[in-house]
Amino acid sequence: METQGLASMSDGAQLRWMALGDTARQPPVVMLHGGPGLPDYLGDVAPMVADLAPVYRYDQRGTGRSPWRGRHSLARHVDDLAELLDAWEVSKAVLMGHSYGTDLASRFCLAHSDRLAGLLLMCGPFVGDWRAGDRAERERRMSAAQRERLRDLEESPRRTEEEEVELLTLAWFTDHADPGRGWRWAAQGARQRRPVNWAMNGELGTERRTDPLDEHLAELRVRLPARAELLGGVADPRPLSALESLASRLDLPLTRIEGAGHEPWLEQPDAVRAHLRRFVQAAVGT
Structure with a gap:
């Protein structure tokens, strides 16, 4: 209990x-x-x-x-x-x-x-x-479009709720060995581990x-x-x-x-x- x-x-x-x-x-x-x-x-x-x-x-x-x-x-x-x-x-x-x-x-x-x-x-x-090794490996696990979108969201002075969730999902899915399951876990965490x-x-x-x-x-x-x-x-x-x-x-x-x-x-x-x-x-x- x-x-x-x-x-x-x-x-x-x-x-x-x-x-x-x-x-x-x-x-x-x-x-x-x-x-x-x-x-x-x-x-x-x-x-x-x-x-x-x-x-x-x-x-x-x-x-x-x-x-x-x-x-x-x-x-x-x-x-x-x-x-x-x-x-x-x-x-x-x-x-x-x-x-x-x-x-x-x-x-x-x-x-x-x-x-x-x-x-x-x-x-x-x-x-x-x-940190350099971490950044390089994360970029390797992302597509070019994902890398560009993450940079755009990070540089945005104001983000909507959905943009915040998208940013965290992109930032966190590379934490996992399996990118498919990693995306689901990251998206779930982006909504539950809030607000940052x-x-x-x-x-x-x-x-x-x-x-x-x-x-x-x-x-x-x-x-x-x-x-x-x-x-x-x-x-x-x-x-x-x-x-x-x-x-x-x-x-x-x-x-x-x-x-x-x-x-x-x-x-x-x-x-x-x-x-x-x-x-x-x-x-x-x-």
Whole structure:
């Protein structure tokens, strides 16, 4: 059974959270969605492990059902997670981050390593010179007409609702190994993961470039919990070599999911489920 609630942050923001499973059990799993600027979308992943440990999710401030107007910072988002753990009366948690959520989880580990019982980083964080390879692979997966249309939509000062959906679909369908199914998933996500908080995306994106996680990897390696792993889709347009390099620098195991892109639970649910369950069982001691 899923429960929901609102948690008040120290600066007055209110964050909507969801929990699946028996929340009396400790430690729980906390799933961190990506973006930045998107609401939570990990509702299909939580049931994969909720019988092993309770699973908490939340809409990051300024997204979904967590309204917020104001500036965003990585430090504030780290503080939000710490305050949420306090509100849930959780001393330690197993963090599972996806995409931008892996960056948030890593920075939380840097600040609060004592509160981690485990850390699983799915499809990120990407460090080093990976963006050129990502752009090239995305363009390869698109037709010339699709590339031109995406550029036109990105440059448009005002977009209608349908144009926004079209832009997101074009931007996201290349995340998947199968372009046909990828288009359907992207179109569905473009309508459900809304509205996109573009201001939040821009502010946190700028800060991540100004203060890249690359510069903190030596400290992160020291602070990692005993149970920490990476997972990536082999067909993610973001180069798998970037995750392989990160795994080497952090001395972490990397699980490669064949036939899957940036959201591997969609294309290879059985393989992802098996890996998540093994990881959670080891992290919580079941």
